[in-house]
Amino acid sequence: MLDSPSQAHTDDCVEITSVPTSITSSGVYCFKRNIGTNISAGVAIDVQVNNVVIDLNGFVLGGLSAGPGTNATAIRSSGRRNLTVRNGTIRGFFIGIDNLNANSSGHLYEDLLLDSNRVAGIRLLGEDHEVANNRIVNTGNSTASNTATGILTVNLSNSLITGNLVSGLVFANFATGIDLGFGSAVEVTGNHVYDVNAFNFSNGIRANGLNDGIISGNRVLNSNAAAGGMGIIAVEASDRIICSDNIVSGYLTAISGCATVSGNVTP
Secondary structure, eight states: OOOOOOOOOOOSSEEOOSSSEEEOSOEEEEOSSOEEOOOOSSEEEEEOSSSEEEEOTTOEEEOGGGOTTOOOEEEEESSOBOEEEEEEEEESOSEEEEEOOTTOBOOEEEEEEEESOSSEEEEEEEESOEEESOEEESOBOOSSOSEEEEEEEEEEEEEEEESOEEEEEBSSSEEEEEEEEEEEEEEEESOEEEEEOOSSEEEEEEEESOBSOEEESOEEEOSSOOTTOEEEEEETTOBSOEEESOEEESSSEEEESOSEEESOBOO
16 A cells, blocks of 8 residues: 655644544644544535645545445535645545635645545646646545546646646546646646556546647556547647647557647657
């Protein structure tokens, strides 16, 4: 089992001692021990204000005991600004980190291990966000949904997804490593997307209705892609998508639908 990230601890903080809980005041919050829950619905940590930092301090927020039918979310915000979540493990929830509202802005999710979440590691809407240097692994195996996605965005704009490892999406009918749904001006660079293995369609990186996107310098590799699998694909009126300097291997179709294609390696 993968261990949580190891970073310097945050000590000057408000300790989160149990879940479920709601954050209703701006500030810096942290874990000082592993916390587990068996809730199968609702939210473990509900962020209800702007300007919040949650530092897991290398510890685990765990929901595996709820089982594969869980509908619970680990950390959720809706329409908030400037939420940072960093440095720890989120494991075993329906969705690891969920942002429900396109009016959100300025979120940073970094240095996290999102492990064995059932449907998505991260779901993100809004603008001016960054998702960086996370490991999102073993997503899937839900009995409540037939999809699995490492990073799922909807109406995202002016944002950066960089340096993430997305690996081992399994036991779903449809799986995508990084799924960019609509929005504009999103840059997806330097990510590693490995072994997205659904029963039906497997996609490494998909732009669905996205405009003015850059998909560059990624490694999209699959040892066992299902029929219909695409390494990098732009569909549904995606416009001005640049796909450059990626390495894509193991898919029936390596790269499709990009407006500009240059410097890619597709052995």
